[in-house]
Amino acid sequence: MPATVLALDFHVDRATGSDSFTALQAQNPEQPWATIGHALRSVQNSGGPHTIHVAAGLYLESLESAYAGITLQGASGAILEAPADSAGLYVEHEDFTLDGLEIRGGRHGLRADTANGLIIRNCIIRDAAKNGIHITNSQNVRVENTEAHNNGSRGILIERSAPSYVRNNLVTENQEWGIEVDGGDSEIFPPGTNHLASFNTVIQNGVLATHGGLRFENATGEIRNNILASNAGRAIKVDTAPTFIHHNLIWAQSLTIDFDTDQEPLIWNLIEADPLFAGNGDYRVAANSPAIDAGDAEVSVADINGSIRTDLAPDTGLADLGRHVEAS
Template identity: 30%
Template sequence: MRPRTPLTALLAAAGLALTAAGPTTAAPVNAAAVIDVSTASQLKAALTAVSPGDTIRLADGTYTGNFKATRPGTPGARITLTGSSRAVLTAGGGYGLHLNGASYWTVHGVTIRGGQKGIMADAANGVVIDSVTVHDLAMEGVHFRKSSRDGVLKNSRIHDTGKNGRGMGEGVYVGTANDLTDRSDNAQILNNTIGPGVGGENIDIKEGTTGARIIGNTFDGSGLTGANYDDSWVDVKGNDVLVEGNRGTRTTNNGYETHTQRPGWGCGTVFRGNISDLTGATGDRQLAVNVTNNSATCRTTVHASNTVTGGKGLTNITVTP
């Protein structure tokens, strides 16, 4: 069997620093490593060399290019990409950071700007995106796609997306339109600030996905244009979604909407404890929660704990105590 090239040698060839994450004495051969990077080329090299349990640590500075990770971590040995908000991944096109099959990654603290899309997770389970800033993109900010299950986006800020002027550019996009094979289930979108300048819905949950949790976020719909039906902060087309404890301001029409794009989808959404300010909305409905698909076989529940200022009311269905 041909011997493997040591990780230290691979990283040294790229000018990278490697330190043990654990004690400095008698560290095991396969100990988790901290890989310090300060240039775009070093980052690309680290993304190809990283192993489960490792951490890539970015120095402050600008990293220009498109960055792709394909090596997965494991549930017990996650891979971490971390830096401060002054570590900025800047793309001229394409994806800023593409987690392609890179399951069990944590992306923490960094800023991603420019390009077509900010962070794209494809077939990547258990991805955690925490305390990042994503902005100034042609299209959407963060996208969980190709059955990327159990993804988490939390404590982050997304603004100024959809700058190509086509009325697209959601802040957060879960699933794929009209594709029921994309089971990007159980996405958790928690305690984020989304907007201003988001050129589509702040959050779009697509048909085919189940179990999303949208909790504790702050929405600013000032970037909504009305093109491609982007007239609300959140549009739910998946099943069994919880929308709870969010606060929204500035929308062109409604606060939240549910739709059935494909039979059997857009069902089971629960709205609870959301605060909606529809002041200035000019659409034809102007409801905090507009439900287009409530029936005996496709229930939506709007609790009385939701509140609304301005507009024409809380919802168009019977409110649940």
């Protein structure tokens, strides 16, 4: 008979915690550890899956997690500020979830390698010197309900990692590409397949005409239900077929969709119109936006995880384009 594996909850609070507490004590919210790094090291040999709850506060740390079955759960206001010469968080194992944490600075915000089953959700990743999120050599990775802002290279970069799902994210003001999926050198690796980029709002990325909003390189899959606006150069660039690009809104772009001559994607339901954002950095769309009810009918009821989507205005119930937020 297999041994019973207990799922445990541990707590971190820089204001009230102490790293002198034992793992048993740190399961009590009244006796939290003080640092996230100590928490990750302390649970490494305790089985799993485990959840580390991080209280609000500023944590000046660079983290590494090399143990499977960990969820790092940040409370509202939990911020990890990384040193300039290292990643805020480095993950090198399977089944890790980062949920609700803000990561600022660092060489990369989050760097992951051989991290099968990685989930990044409800996070803010900003101001990294290079990529906000950089994932390599992993399978079945998900980046969802996350914001990536003002990073020195890409907001989200996924390399040699399939399948990947990049959904419902807000990606703005990154220096190269907002979102890039790279299947790898086609002479070494076969093109990556089964990539999905959907319901993202991708705004003002790139500083050169060779950069832009969303790129699939040596990667095939589906780009649907996104809003891309005011990115440098291209809104979307693809170089490998078959890629399906449909139900997207593109606005204020010098080039909408760029593709290699012999690798033309299938494109339909493309809207070229002002998305009518709320303004002042608020990228929700107005009730009269052309993005309302313009989504693919096949995903209007639930997304790939079965989560019900909520429109921003009383309407037909079809999905809106771009990032979805709960109706207020």
